[in-house]
Amino acid sequence: MRAVRMTSPGVLEQVEVPTPTAGSGEVLLAVGAVGACHSDLHVLDAPPGLFPTPITLGHEIAGTVETVGAGVTGWSAGDRAAVYGIIGCGTCRACLRGRENQCRRVPPGGIGLSRDGGLAEYVAVPASRLLHVGDLDLIQAAPLTDAGLTPYHAIELARPALRPGTTCVVIGIGGLGHLAVQILVATTAVHIIAVDTSVAALDLATRMGAHHVVRADPEAVDRIREIVGPAPDGADVVIDCVGVDPTLTTARSVVATGGQLLLVGLGGGTLPVRPVADEPPTMPLETNVVIPFWGTRAELQELIALGRLGLVTADVQTFPLERAPEAYDLLRRGEIHGRAVIVP
Ligand code: FEH
Ligand code: ZN
Ligand code: ZN
Secondary structure: OEEEEEEEOOEEEEEEOOOOOOOOOEEEEEEEEEEOOHHHHHHHHOOOOOOOOOEEOOOOEEEEEEEEOOOOOOOOOOOEEEEOOEOOOOOOHHHHOOOHHHOOOOOOOEEOOOEOOOOEOEEEEEHHHEEEOOOOOHHHHHHHHHHHHHHHHHHHHHHHHOOOOOEEEEEOOOOOHHHHHHHHHHHOOOEEEEEEOOHHHHHHHHHOOOOEEEEOOOOHHHHHHHHHOOOOOOEEEEEEOOOOHHHHHHHHHHEEEEEEEEEOOOOOOOOOOOOOOOOOOOOOOOOEEEOOOOOOHHHHHHHHHHHHOOOOOOOEEEEEHHHHHHHHHHHHOOOOOOEEEEEO
């Protein structure tokens, strides 16, 4: 079968490999769609040895059951499924509580991370990683497993603060941010302020239900403050889906005292924390800072339900498998709008 693999550190190429088979407890999926994630670029750029090579990348997968392995129940050929990409150890305190996204396993286990992923015609996965998607378009189901699940989980963490009439700022209306806006619209009654450098992204945010849009320029903090009010008041929740120094600075400059700062984007920026009430403070007193990671299987099931109701719809750019390296180059150059989805 055709597969796009990291054949050696930093090298992503299409190769011909044997079609996998479903082992005991596994299911063989015909891949319908697989999202291209920035984290795949981190995998490609990682120091040699951190991730196994050769490895088929792709951890944002949806497909159709081809065959089921020994001992598998609840799945039959033709079933349509989304893949929960994390493979926790199953025995640590986090896994035992159903929080496999906090598993203590090193390195983290995952489809497309510690074993072959979905950038291929077929992928074998443990049946325990699958969730039924019914008639949901697989090109829509795939982004939900990561680009959607990550902000969904972040919003779940902040849900006690997302009271009706409160304000949530979403910074970065890209692959994760545009889904964050829809999840907020579908599951809360908050005022949503979308922030991005791109007018097209802000137009998308408006179409998806953001109440205010602000260009990410030097006046962004002042514009946001006109909406959320002066310090020590501010935004009740800020979700930074970019995570670079300028966005982290904007985030900490507009969050309210006692607000929630969710650092979802892995852009490599730094959030200075000086736990004194100095002038100017790096951020207000009582700010809750969280670095969410991916999400749980239970949350993915809830998000799939929102997708099937048409309440969360990914804005996708599709590419055939042979153009996957090109898609990642565009992603690296910031030229993908919404989510890039590879369709083998
Ligand atoms: C995946 C693997 C490693 C680091 C981060 C990620 C995220 O894309 C998960 O949402
Ligand atoms: Zn990812
Ligand atoms: Zn574990």
